[in-house]
Amino acid sequence: MGYRLKMKLWRGDKSGGELKDYEVDVSEGEVVLDAIHRVQAEQAGDLAVRWNCKAGKCGSCSAEINGKPRLMCMCRLSDFEEDETITVTPMRTFPVVRDLVTDVTFNYEKAAELPSFSPPPRDADGKRRMAQVDVERGQEFRKCIECFLCQNVCHVVRDHEDNKPAFAGPRFFIRYAELDMHPLDTNDRRELAQGAAGIGMCNITKCCTEVCPEGIKITDNAIIPMKERVVDKKYDPLVWLGSKIGIRNKDTESRVPAKQGKAGHIKRPAH
Amino acid sequence: MSASEQGGMERHQYDVIVVGAGGAGLRAAIAAHDAGAKTAVVCKSLLGKAHTVMAEGGIAAAMGNRWPEDNWEVHFRDTMRGGKMLNNWRMAQLHAQEAPERVQELEDWGALFDRTEDGLISQRDFGGHKYARLAHVGDRTGLEMIRTLQQRTVELGIDVFMECTVTDLFKDESGAISGAFGYWRETGRFIQFDAPAVILATGGIGKSFKVTSNSWEYTGDGHALAMRAGAALINMEFVQFHPTGMVWPPSVKGLLVTESVRGDGGILKNSEGKRFMFDYIPEFFKSETADTEEEADAWYEDKKNNRRPPELLPRDEVARAINSEIKAGRGSPHGGIFLDIASRRTPEFIKKRLPSMYHQFKELADVDITAEPMEIGPTCHYVMGGVEVDADTQESAVPGLYAVGECSGGMHGSNRLGGNSLGDLLVFGKLAGEHAAKKVSGLGANRPAVAPDDVAAAATSAVAPFEVEGGENPYAIQHDLQQAMNDLVGIIREGAELEQALADIEALKERAKQMVVEGHRQYNPGWHLALDLRNMLIVSESIAKAALAREESRGGHTRNDFPKTDHEVWGKKNLVVTLNDSGDGVQLSEKPLPVMPDELKKYFEES
Numbered sequence: 054m055g056y057r058l059k060m061k062l063w064r065g066d067k068s069g070g071e072l073k074d075y076e077v078d079v080s081e082g083e084v085v086l087d088a089i090h091r092v093q094a095e096q097a098g099d100l101a102v103r104w105n106c107k108a109g110k111c112g113s114c115s116a117e118i119n120g121k122p123r124l125m126c127m128c129r130l131s132d133f134e135e136d137e138t139i140t141v142t143p144m145r146t147f148p149v150v151r152d153l154v155t156d157v158t159f160n161y162e163k164a165a166e167l168p169s170f171s172p173p174p175r176d177a178d179g180k181r182r183m184a185q186v187d188v189e190r191g192q193e194f195r196k197c198i199e200c201f202l203c204q205n206v207c208h209v210v211r212d213h214e215d216n217k218p219a220f221a222g223p224r225f226f227i228r229y230a231e232l233d234m235h236p237l238d239t240n241d242r243r244e245l246a247q248g249a250a251g252i253g254m255c256n257i258t259k260c261c262t263e264v265c266p267e268g269i270k271i272t273d274n275a276i277i278p279m280k281e282r283v284v285d286k287k288y289d290p291l292v293w294l295g296s297k298i299g300i301r302n303k304d305t306e307s308r309v310p311a312k313q314g315k316a317g318h319i320k321r322p323a324h
Numbered sequence: 325m326s327a328s329e330q331g332g333m334e335r336h337q338y339d340v341i342v343v344g345a346g347g348a349g350l351r352a353a354i355a356a357h358d359a360g361a362k363t364a365v366v367c368k369s370l371l372g373k374a375h376t377v378m379a380e381g382g383i384a385a386a387m388g389n390r391w392p393e394d395n396w397e398v399h400f401r402d403t404m405r406g407g408k409m410l411n412n413w414r415m416a417q418l419h420a421q422e423a424p425e426r427v428q429e430l431e432d433w434g435a436l437f438d439r440t441e442d443g444l445i446s447q448r449d450f451g452g453h454k455y456a457r458l459a460h461v462g463d464r465t466g467l468e469m470i471r472t473l474q475q476r477t478v479e480l481g482i483d484v485f486m487e488c489t490v491t492d493l494f495k496d497e498s499g500a501i502s503g504a505f506g507y508w509r510e511t512g513r514f515i516q517f518d519a520p521a522v523i524l525a526t527g528g529i530g531k532s533f534k535v536t537s538n539s540w541e542y543t544g545d546g547h548a549l550a551m552r553a554g555a556a557l558i559n560m561e562f563v564q565f566h567p568t569g570m571v572w573p574p575s576v577k578g579l580l581v582t583e584s585v586r587g588d589g590g591i592l593k594n595s596e597g598k599r600f601m602f603d604y605i606p607e608f609f610k611s612e613t614a615d616t617e618e619e620a621d622a623w624y625e626d627k628k629n630n631r632r633p634p635e636l637l638p639r640d641e642v643a644r645a646i647n648s649e650i651k652a653g654r655g656s657p658h659g660g661i662f663l664d665i666a667s668r669r670t671p672e673f674i675k676k677r678l679p680s681m682y683h684q685f686k687e688l689a690d691v692d693i694t695a696e697p698m699e700i701g702p703t704c705h706y707v708m709g710g711v712e713v714d715a716d717t718q719e720s721a722v723p724g725l726y727a728v729g730e731c732s733g734g735m736h737g738s739n740r741l742g743g744n745s746l747g748d749l750l751v752f753g754k755l756a757g758e759h760a761a762k763k764v765s766g767l768g769a770n771r772p773a774v775a776p777d778d779v780a781a782a783a784t785s786a787v788a789p790f791e792v793e794g795g796e797n798p799y800a801i802q803h804d805l806q807q808a809m810n811d812l813v814g815i816i817r818e819g820a821e822l823e824q825a826l827a828d829i830e831a832l833k834e835r836a837k838q839m840v841v842e843g844h845r846q847y848n849p850g851w852h853l854a855l856d857l858r859n860m861l862i863v864s865e866s867i868a869k870a871a872l873a874r875e876e877s878r879g880g881h882t883r884n885d886f887p888k889t890d891h892e893v894w895g896k897k898n899l900v901v902t903l904n905d906s907g908d909g910v911q912l913s914e915k916p917l918p919v920m921p922d923e924l925k926k927y928f929e930e931s
Contacts, residue, residue: 066846080574080575081574082572082573082576082689083573083574083575084688093849094797094799094803095799098797098799098841098842098849098850099842099843099844099848099850101847103369103370104540105369105374105375106373106377106539108378108579108580109684109687109688110377110378111369111373111377111378111539112373113369113373129688150510150847151510151847154510154847156510157370161371161478161486165478168479169434169476169478169479170475172432175428175432179428180387180389180428180445181431182442182443182444183439184439184443185438185439185443188436188438188439191436192436192461195467195468196464196467199372199373232434314478314479318481319371319478319484319486320364320483320485320486321510322488322510322511322513322515323334
């Protein structure tokens with residue numbers, strides 16, 4: 054069952070690097086991460102690769118495999134021909150640390166800017182009540198394992214470093230949508246989604262949805278509805294009229310505009 | 325920011341340093357922060373990637389949302405019986421009492437649990453729990469928990485040092501904790517923390533075993549740090565082998581298959597198609613376990629008039645049974661046995677309740693679990709043993725050093741019930757954070773100081789693998805250690821094999837002195853492994869030594885040569901492991917169990 058796999062792995066750091074050739078024995082049922090671990094154990098002990106669970110649950114081992122953004126632990130060798138060379142490079146949207154490891158701090162800063170859940174008081178018995186059908190919308194987005202492949206593939210920031218300050222990216226649009234759809238949340242983040250997070254820059258090409266290893270329908274179920282919600286608040290004539298004549302719908306009545314959070318608590322080493 | 329460069333080393337001052345960013349670490353950090361302490365989390369991986377994400381089934385908490393009869397007393401009793409009465413009774417009591425509020429609190433912070441028909445947090449059945457009690461989100465409860473705590477940590481503005489590994493703890497002359505030392509994975513540069521309180525929340529030790537559900541991080545760092553600082557470990561002989569890990573393909577051997585499969589109706593069958601668990605009901609659980617398939621199946625709907633299926637016995641019992649069936653030649657084609665939910669529940673039900681399992685088998689093994697049975701076998705999952713701490717404060721014998729979660733010991737006795745781990749993280753994480761903060765505020769300006777010589781020694785020790793001439797590959801040593809632990813200190817143990825394991829570990833320790841790492845200090849996994857291996861070796865020695873000494877079988881410790889549970893002798897004491905005088909190995913002592921007060925003893929009298 055086993056065969057000798059040819060791989061090209063990107064080796065280098067922020068000052069530059071190159072694809073290096075490796076050959077390694079692999080066997081049936083293995084994934085790309087197995088092959089890389091074997092290279093590490095037998096040929097290149099210092100080959101940098103980030104991984105944790107090796108089960109598609111933690112989202113650490115994101116990379117580009119033959120140009121396609123994927124989790125190395127969920128990419129089976131049987132997806133390729135045995136004589137095919139597998140090329141693995143680091144995610145392109147984030148700065149390289151070393152070899153296949155990138156600096157994903159960008160995502161942690163965007164997370165800190167996003168105001169959290171803000172619930173009303175609990176029910177009299179100290180519990181909260183929500184219908185299963187209502188929590189399911191948010192649950193889809195909370196399946197996110199933060200592999201940041203959607204961030205990596207998004208053309209708004211891929212190769213457009215200048216857009217990064219004004220754009221949070223698909224991972225955080227699903228977070229905005231999750232909170233906006235939360236049956237109990239009292240915050241209104243629609244202006245932030247439009248302003249600070251730049252949801253308007255997304256032109257729904259669905260690249261993010263295509264690479265999501267959790268199969269979250271990022272564009273259809275989160276970004277498009279969130280864009281509509283933002284627009285409704287801004288331009289819906291009924292909302293506008295209602296607010297003018299003093300009739301307010303339940304939505305605006307119960308929610309307060311949230312303030313942007315502060316980044317800077319995720320510490321990284323000095324260079 | 326208090327960072328200051330000294331001789332190329334970063335230095336930071338905090339009140340409380342939490343080592344580890346899983347559920348216990350983050351909950352501890354939140355509590356310490358809320359109590360007013362300047363707090364930082366230091367973690368080996370990126371924030372949100374900790375092993376807690378792997379927890380699938382749920383958080384055990386007697387909220388009574390499904391069964392109003394449930395309460396902390398029942399949960400306490402289940403926990404003690406599951407641990408074969410070796411648990412620290414006070415920890416089991418605190419856990420059962422406080423878990424419900426800890427779960428509600430997660431909901432306040434944005435967790436979206438599955439709901440009951442009444443809109444309350446849903447609760448599911450699990451092994452060893454009398455009532456359906458596990459709060460859950462499909463089969464990805466751990467992810468929900470880590471994300472919720474992560475988002476809360478970020479919202480509160482708690483500092484997090486990501487991909488930063490702690491390698492040493494500092495103490496002052498009086499023996500109190502004064503700080504910690506570590507390195508940034510990214511640059512390889514050193515970092516010093518000055519702090520009078522350190523909370524260890526580093527998780528488990530599973531990576532010392534070949535077949536395991538644990539990730540690379542589980543190298544026993546907190547266990548080893550505590551021992552080297554002078555604290556003691558208890559219950560180290562008790563290692564939980566989860567009954568259901570994947571067995572095929574080899575690349576994923578050991579990967580966890582959640583107990584929820586059985587909680588939601590799945591059954592175990594051997595190659596003859598027999599539902600074999602009925603043959604393995606121990607005397608201890610006979611009165612509460614169904615002895616016919618009819619009764620077992622009826623239990624899911626009617627718990628009042630039926631007893632629980634034997635598939636839902638505590639994990640140690642099920643793992644041993646599976647092991648026996650495989651050894652008797654009634655295993656599946658790839659050396660496991662069959663876990664079948666396909667013939668028992670509809671595809672819709674399975675996909676709704678067990679989406680990750682469906683996905684995992686489909687993607688990694690080409691198996692559709694809604695149509696065919698899974699092949700599964702035991703996998704090293706959890707260590708019951710850990711740092712001995714005060715039950716109410718989580719402080720160890722070293723002043724200012726705390727331990728919580730999997731790296732602390734006592735709560736689970738000889739065997740942990742499924743679902744009790746996540747509750748453990750939350751309940752004791754909070755208590756540790758509060759007590760650490762309180763302790764620090766009581767110190768005033770009298771803070772223990774870090775000795776410069778200790779910092780220099782820590783730095784020398786960390787770069788030692790670059791200096792050595794020799795040629796031992798750390799990956800090869802790790803491989804050999806995993807093989808030895810798997811073969812000789814596994815699910816069924818024997819005196820001669822344990823002695824062999826100890827000899828093997830000694831040889832590996834010698835080889836480890838000759839470890840060399842190639843390359844430089846920047847993000848170098850070979851170097852990281854070389855440092856982690858020191859911890860793995862000393863923790864493995866602790867497990868093997870305690871396992872050899874305990875001449876009985878109980879919970880997560882089964883001796884072929886001592887198959888009986890000996891309540892008279894071994895039911896009354898713990899084995900305590902500490903670093904030996906020369907610091908190159910471990911030594912054992914015995915300590916009587918804490919005595920349960922009479923008002924709690926009554927829960928155990930009738931059976």
